Amino acid sequence: MQKTDLVFLKHFAQVIAGLFALMVVLIIGAWVIYDRQGFHEDNPAKAAEVSRRIAPVADAYSGDTGRAAILAAEAAAKAAATASVAFDGALDAELIYKNVCAACHDTGAGGAPKSDKAAWAPRIAQGLDILVKHAVEGFQGAGGIMPAKGGRADLTDEQVKITVEYMVDKYR
Ligand code: HEC
Known part of the structure; x- marks a missing residue:
């Protein structure tokens, strides 16, 4: 090399x-x-x-005494839940309308559109979704103030919706 x-x-x-x-x-x-x-x-x-x-394989069984207590607690919770919803959560549009909405909408109080077709036609033309939204969330237009859920916050959205549908059917 x-x-x-x-x-x-x-x-x-x-x-x-x-x-x-x-x-x-x-x-x-x-x-x-x-x-x-x-x-x-x-x-x-x-x-x-x-x-x-x-995780444990099974839950503890607390005997019939415990079971009674659990059932009582469940019943109480259910009662409390329904008690806080207006009209016990009834999906009865006429009942809700008469008790809540009619005060303004039958009389025209505060500029509420009354039960006549002329007042409702342009509103119905907006479409049901908008009407429901305005009824649930509240709405201020040229006429006056529509309070959210007609001032009954304990109505469910569903209850307001069916009531709006009822009104629309009535005035169409
Ligand atoms: C305190 C009075 C009052 C009560 C109670 C009331 N409203 Fe109204 N509502 C009004 C007024 C005022 C308007 C008109 C608002 C505007 O267009 O200026 C209105 C408008 C409406 C409209 C039309 C909204 C739109 O977009 O044109 C709907 C739908 C409606 N209300 C549904 C209801 C329902 C359902 C109830 C019952 C749960 C109810 N209202 C209760 C005052 C009331």
């Missing part, structure tokens, strides 16, 4: 060794960064899966 070949081999080996060392440094560096940054967050499904696995 010539002397120049030996020199080449030496330098070549040094370059290879240098690249190898660089590789090791980069691997370690990548590990450290990965570890610090918390890129490896837990799979969100994991927590759910763990609680599913450690």
Whole structure:
């Protein structure tokens, strides 16, 4: 071998060794960064899966006394829920109209459109969705102020909707 070949081999080996060392440094560096940054967050499904696995196999049975208490509590909760809805949640448009809406809409109080076709035709032309929205959320037009749900906040949206449908049918 010539002397120049030996020199080449030496330098070549040094370059290879240098690249190898660089590789090791980069691997370690990548590990450290990965570890610090918390890129490896837990799979969100994991927590759910763990609680599913450690959940009790069955609920405790508290005997008939407990059962009576549970039923009583359920009945009370149901009563409270219906009590806070107007007319016990009845979907009776005529009843709701007579008790809530008629005060203004039969008399024209405060500029409410009365039960005549002329007053309702342009409103009906807006489409039922708009009328329902105005009745539920309240509405101020040229005529006056329509209070949200006719001032009865305890009416459900559904109850207001069927009442508007009832009015529209009546005046169409
Ligand atoms: C305090 C009086 C009052 C009561 C109670 C009332 N309204 Fe009205 N309502 C108005 C007035 C005033 C307007 C007209 C608003 C305007 O166009 O300026 C109106 C308008 C409306 C309109 C037409 C809205 C539109 O877009 O033109 C609908 C529908 C309506 N009321 C439904 C109801 C329903 C359903 C009830 C009962 C749950 C009810 N109102 C109770 C005063 C009342």
